[in-house]
Amino acid sequence: xxxxxxxxxxxxxxxxxxxxxxxxxxxxxxxxxxxxxxxxxxxxxxxxxxxxxxxxxxxxxxxxxxxxxxxxxxxxxxxxxxxxxxxxxxxxxxxxxxxxxxxxxxxxxxxxxxxxxxxxxxxxxxxxxxxxxxxxxxxxxxxxxxxxxxxxxxxxxxxxxxxxxxxxxxxxxxxxxxxxxxxxxxxxxxxxxxxxxxxxxxxxxxxxxxxxxxxxxxxxxxxxxxxxxxxxxxxxxxxxxxxxxxxx
Numbered sequence: 001x002x003x004x005x006x007x008x009x010x011x012x013x014x015x016x017x018x019x020x021x022x023x024x025x026x027x028x029x030x031x032x033x034x035x036x037x038x039x040x041x042x043x044x045x046x047x048x049x050x051x052x053x054x055x056x057x058x059x060x061x062x063x064x065x066x067x068x069x070x071x072x073x074x075x076x077x078x079x080x081x082x083x084x085x086x087x088x089x090x091x092x093x094x095x096x097x098x099x100x101x102x103x104x105x106x107x108x109x110x111x112x113x114x115x116x117x118x119x120x121x122x123x124x125x126x127x128x129x130x131x132x133x134x135x136x137x138x139x140x141x142x143x144x145x146x147x148x149x150x151x152x153x154x155x156x157x158x159x160x161x162x163x164x165x166x167x168x169x170x171x172x173x174x175x176x177x178x179x180x181x182x183x184x185x186x187x188x189x190x191x192x193x194x195x196x197x198x199x200x201x202x203x204x205x206x207x208x209x210x211x212x213x214x215x216x217x218x219x220x221x222x223x224x225x226x227x228x229x230x231x232x233x234x235x236x237x238x239x240x241x242x243x244x245x246x247x248x
Contacts, residue, residue, distance in 0.1 A: 009033070009039070009040075010046070010047060013029060013033065013043060013047065013053070014052065014053070014064065016032060016033060017029075017053065017062060017063055018064055020063075023056060023059070023063040025059075025061050025062070026041050026044065029044070029062065044062055047065075051066060052064070052065050052068055053065045054066070080247055081102060081104065081114065081115075081211075081212050081246060082114040082115045084242045084246065085102040085115045085203075085214060085238075085242050086115050088214070088241065088242060089101065089102060089115055089116065089117035089214070092117070092216055092231075092234055092235065092238060093118065093119050096216060096218070096227070096231050096234070097119050097218060097222065098119050098217060099118050099217050099218070100117045100215070100216040100217075101113050101115060101127055101214075101215055102214050102215075103133075103140055103212060103213040103215065104212055105135060105144065105210065105211065105212065106135065107135065108135050108148075108154070108158055109135055110132045110133065110134060110135055111132070111133050111134075111135050111140055111141075111144070111213060112130065112131070112132050113127055113128065113129055113132075113133075114129065115129070119218070127217075134158075134162055134163075136155065136159060137162055137163075137164070138198045138215075139185075139187055139188040139198040139199055139200035139215060140186070140213040140215050142173070142176050142177050142186035142188070143180050143200050143201065143210055143213055144210055145177040145180075146177045146178070146181040147180075147181070147202045147204060147208070147210035148209060149209055164192055165190075165193055166190055166194055168191050183232070184201060184236040185199060185201040185232035185233070185235055185236045186200050186232075187199050187228050187232060189228075195219060195220050196218070197217070197219070197220045197222075197223040197228055198215060198216070198217045199215065199217075199228055199232045199235060200213055200214065200215035200216075200235065201214050201232065201236040201239040203239045203242055205246075211246075212242075214235050214242070216231055216235060218231075
């Protein structure tokens with residue numbers, strides 16, 4: 001399929017604005033995306049007209065607009081996975097005292113949080129609907145590697161670019177990937193975030209490849225080995241239940 005330059009550039013601008021917490025001017029946008037400023041301005045004006053981008057009249061700087069919220073809400077409302085997983089997340093969060101969330105995969109690039117159930121305990125893992133994380137990070141990432149159709153060479157390349165608080169070695173991480181493949185869930189004990197244990201299970205598609213993920217996070221002092229195993233088995237059962245209900 002041939003790319004449409006205008007669409008590709010518009011999406012690049014939206015992603016760029018989404019990565020920045022402060023608005024950007026036309027020159028900064030054009031420079032970072034290697035666009036001609038007049039081209040960037042033309043696309044920005046079209047995005048402003050559709051309310052996907054807003055412009056500050058005083059500073060002439062751009063940020064994402066409220067139209068993005070309407071699109072995101074529609075995506076979530078029409079997501080079979082998000083609707084199916086919410087009940088399981090609420091149940092798991094209450095039963096185990098954890099923050100539970102469902103993620104949708106974007107290949108080996110990112111995973112996006114599409115459903116969430118918070119525990120009423122202090123947590124250092126900041127996650128919201130729409131949060132994006134590298135696809136191979138934490139416990140969910142181990143599941144992606146274990147249940148995705150990716151070569152060890154590609155995984156090793158991506159692994160080297162990950163940022164952890166307590167980074168595991170490739171050898172240790174790869175061993176964890178094998179364990180996830182055997183037991184059906186993965187555990188991250190303080191690698192991604194110090195003091196936080198994250199457990200995840202894959203939601204498998206028809207080809208037994210991972211399409212979505214279901215994960216839960218709690219304080220390491222709360223999730224000892226036995227508690228993590230019980231949580232992992234519960235996540236695995238919930239993932240199987242949701243997988244059986246997803247459209248083919």
